[in-house]
Amino acid sequence: MNCNETDIYDIVKRNAKGESKIGIREISAEETWDLRHKVMWPEKDIEFVKLQDDPLGKHFGLFVSEDLVSVISLFEKNNIIQFRKFATLQKLQGKGYGSMLLDYVVKEAERQGVTSFWCNARVNKIEFYKKFGLKVIEEAETKDRMKYVKMSKTF
Numbered sequence: 001m002n003c004n005e006t007d008i009y010d011i012v013k014r015n016a017k018g019e020s021k022i023g024i025r026e027i028s029a030e031e032t033w034d035l036r037h038k039v040m041w042p043e044k045d046i047e048f049v050k051l052q053d054d055p056l057g058k059h060f061g062l063f064v065s066e067d068l069v070s071v072i073s074l075f076e077k078n079n080i081i082q083f084r085k086f087a088t089l090q091k092l093q094g095k096g097y098g099s100m101l102l103d104y105v106v107k108e109a110e111r112q113g114v115t116s117f118w119c120n121a122r123v124n125k126i127e128f129y130k131k132f133g134l135k136v137i138e139e140a141e142t143k144d145r146m147k148y149v150k151m152s153k154t155f
Helices: 029-040 097-112 123-130
Strands: 009-015 018-027 059-062 067-077 082-089 114-124 135-143 146-154
Touching: 018 097, 018 135, 029 059, 029 082, 059 097, 067 097, 082 097, 097 114, 114 123, 123 135, 123 146
Parallel strands: 082 114
Antiparallel strands: 009 018, 018 059, 059 067, 067 082, 114 146, 135 146
């Protein structure tokens, strides 16, 4: 995906306090680590959420009034994108922020002409990913006491 820091996806969403500016932009791998850690594996050392391939990825964040609330990391190989470490602050889950971020990167991947977009999804998140057109393509396996399935969307 060919995005840069000036390529910002802005949405204005009204809430009880007025307007909150919501923006999506490319961020550094380092900017994802704290949120990944808090949401995905808080009981582990922060090194656990750092990926060896992080320097090769494209990382995106969704900001609400300048606060980073959701992150996702994309890794492209042979015109196929794998997304990993998709996380939204727990106190803000269910408000649509993660959906906005995932919708943005799925649409951007399709615009870029990739052939497919996939992830290893936690089993309890299958229904969420189905809303974005992903389908289970491999049976569950267990890693670090968590069950995952491979899900993919073909363009």
